[in-house]
Structure formats: structure tokens, C-alpha cells
Amino acid sequence: MKDCGTCPIQHRAVCSYCDADELVELDQIKYYRSYDAGQPVLWAGDHMEFVASVVEGIASLAQAMEDGRTQMVGLLLPSDFIGRPGRDLAPYNVVAVTNLTLCCFRKKPFEELMARTPHLASRLLEMTLDELDSAREWMLLLGRKTAHEKISSLLAILATRDAALRKQKPADGAAFDLPLTREAMADYLGLTLETVSRQISSLKKRGVIELKGKRRVVVPDFARLLGETGDDVDGGMIS
């Protein structure tokens, strides 16, 4: 994998396979955008004039029903990609969960570049397939896991992704910040915020996690946390 110079994080997301020339082109059509926590990035139905990758912070994709029920359908951490070449309208609400910086590429030139760059296109396909896999993992969680297992799964996911950002494996005793409010976790998991709060309290009481303040989580024994998720614990990553 190449180091992409002035734009390391987001270029890793979209062009880890592309050549120097394409990097230069990408550099020419990119621009940065920042959002405050809670600020909407896109509403469902908006015209999307850019695709983007997350540089810093967290964004969520969510679907809402008319009566206010909402379900988060995507959680975008640094290096994740927003947008869909070939589509014009945003299919979901995109909201900045924390302060957020995006590296945006104007859609038209990006698509043109993609059409000329097989590696970029196949990288996009690969990323989309990864997203599809994680969506399907998520479906198992929503459809079949108990509240208990849902919370444990979410904590395990966050701990893993947090460690991955530092290029580490999740380790016993590792600490990370909960980037989501109880309500956002509830929307992620298909629960109410009260249930989320209760389950977190229960995990704390049973010593599976420790809380430093309300947001910092310490996982003394990562394998034990995994044991609470209901997942196949030794299940190797399937590529």
C-alpha cells in the first residue's frame, strides 16, 4: 500500500491500489469540509454533488419512519467512504455524530476518473462488498440477538475498530471512548435508550466492562466480552 503524501487517511480509503498519476488527479478535485457534532451532512433525497471519505470523526447513516422511529444503517469511522458513484440522490440521512471532517471529491470528475481507472473501480466494488457483509452481520444482530448480546456486540465492534485505527488488535485492558450517545446506540441496535442504559449498567456490575466517567470504557478481558456477543468466538474472518 502506498502512502499518499499530503492526504494520507482518506486516500488510503479510495486509492490504496492506484498509481501516482491518479493520486495527483484525485488531489486536484478534492476539498475538505467540516461539520459539528449533531449537524446533518445530507438528508435523504438530497442531491449529492460529492463523494467523500471520512478523515476524522464519526458519521451515521439512518433511515427514519414517518412516526419518528429511526434505525441507523451505517456507522462511518475514519477511512470509511460516503457516496455512490452513479447515484444522484442520497438514500439516507447522513449526520455527524461527533465533530467530523470529510475529504470530498466532486462527483463528476471522480466518476470520470473511475471510468478510466479499473483499479479504482474494483477497489470501490471491494469496499461495497465489505459494507454489504457488515450490513448482513448487522441484520443478524437486529433480527436474532438479545438486548444483552446486542450491546456486547456493539462494544466489541467499537473496541475493535478503535484498535484498528491504531493498527492494533483489541487487547485486554484497552480503553476507548464511546463516541455515541445512549440514544444513538439504541438507534444502532434497534433498542430503546433505557434498555441500552440498563444493559450497560449490568455489564459494568458484572465486571465485563469498567466505565471511567460516562464515555470512557475499559475492557479488562476482551475474550470475555466476545463471549457475551453470541458470536462464533473462534470464527475466523471470512474473506
Place this chain on the structure above:
Amino acid sequence: MKDCGTCPIQHRAVCSYCDADELVELDQIKYYRSYDAGQPVLWAGDHMEFVASVVEGIASLAQAMEDGRTQMVGLLLPSDFIGRPGRDLAPYNVVAVTNLTLCCFRKKPFEELMARTPHLASRLLEMTLDELDSAREWMLLLGRKTAHEKISSLLAILATRDAALRKQKPADGAAFDLPLTREAMADYLGLTLETVSRQISSLKKRGVIELKGKRRVVVPDFARLLGETGDDVDGGMIS
């Protein structure tokens, strides 16, 4: 869209944008396979030596937990695509729900063809994005809808797809066959088969649907069925 001659249905799925030359190449690497209802096509973790499109019948993708809980994560109707270029191992169990005929393409040559055929690659990306969208729609269903809304949504989806196979819009009074057992519907919806059965009985009692035998469904008023789904009824398709 081209008519693909000897192989109309499945070619429409994978190569509606490709040229005659590519059609010929696809023809050379294809072969058919049939499965009986209930028969497994692939187990999670199997090596996949082919990609395929569904010619006739229905297949399901499902994830299973160790204790037997299972969640369907994909329902493949004629013209849907199975397999992922670039991946070696099947990520889910694939099972023939009804008698099933696949048109298979050996994976290696298919991938080589794809690498040389931008249109084929971008068509694949488009199809994958569609799948991602429907997975996310499904997540809303699993996370936030009531049993009642879930059943109605499933019936609406099946009615719509059934009509689409005949190139029609779902019409009032249209009838279609329920291709799934109560248990398969339960796995689709994240419910138990008893709840599925009760909800169907309730819809029947209230006159939203009629049952001819156990499998044939008549929808006298399609808009009324849609009204039971909890979905934004006038919500246009977002592309």
C-alpha cells in the same frame, strides 16, 4: 437492453450493458445447475468456484448462530446474482428455497472478463449497491417494525417482485404464490413461525389478504396492504 438469445434471463442480470463479444465469451464459460427445494447450494466457508445468476426458483442467504438461531440475509429471485468476484470463500449459507436453476460462470474466467470489461464491472458495482440498499431497508424492518408491519412488508415485497417478473406493477386483486414456508418467513423477518402464522391469520381475518389454500395469496387492495407496512407510502423510489 439487449436480448441475450439463448440465455435470456440470467444474461440480463449480469450483462445488460455488455457487447455481443462479451456475450459470446460469457456463453463459453457458462453451465447450468439445478437444486431441489431445501437443498444446500453452498455452506458458509466453502470455496466458491463459480458465480451465478438465478434462472428459476428462489434461493436464500442465511447466517446461523451456534445455538441454531438463524437470520436470512438475502432472498434471491430470478435475475438475482450470487457470488462475489474477488472473494474466495462463501460468507453465508446458500439454500434452495424452491426448486432452483442457476446459470453458473466459472469464477476465474468471469473475473478475467470483468477486468477487461468496464461495463460489466460497473454493472456489478451497481447491482451490489442495489443489494446494499435493500439490505439497509431490511435493517429498518428488523430493528424497528412490529410483527404486524414486518409481515405486511414481506407480502408487499413478494407481490411487487412477483409482478416485476411479469413486467407489471402490483395490481389490486393480483394473486401470487407464497414461495416460503412459515419458518423461512420467520427467518426472514426475525420472528418465530408461530408469530408469522398468527399475523397472517389476522391479516386474513381483517380482509387485507385472502388465502387460496395455504400458499396462494390474493391482495384485493394493494394500497391497503402498503398502508400496513409502516412505510412512507408515497415515498418514490430513490435512485
Place this chain on the structure above:
DNA sequence: GCGCTGCATTGATCAGGATCAAACGGACAC
């Protein structure tokens, strides 16, 4: 200090679906 606001926790109660159990009905073999 005060009150206000936004998130989180905790409690009491309720209800939607799960679970356990029995019975039904059609297809099929004999």
C-alpha cells in the same frame, strides 16, 4: 450561589412476541 439544559440512570408497569404444547390437515406410503 441559582436555574436551566441535555444526557444518563433507575424504577414501576405493561404488552408484544417468544415459548411450550396440542391439534389440525393434506400428501404420501403401505
Place this chain on the structure above:
DNA sequence: GTGTCCGTTTGATCCTGATCAATGCAGCGC
């Protein structure tokens, strides 16, 4: 015919998580 098998329906009961409600707690402006 009888019996069995499988998918389905229906009933009775239980329990998980939703709902309604009160309280806690930290940050912040005044």
C-alpha cells in the same frame, strides 16, 4: 382404509424489552 410426516394453526403462559415517569448529574450562563 391406516399411519406417518410435515407444515400449519391455535391456545395458554411467560418473559424480555418497551413505555411512562422520576431522579441524578455535569456543564454552563447569569
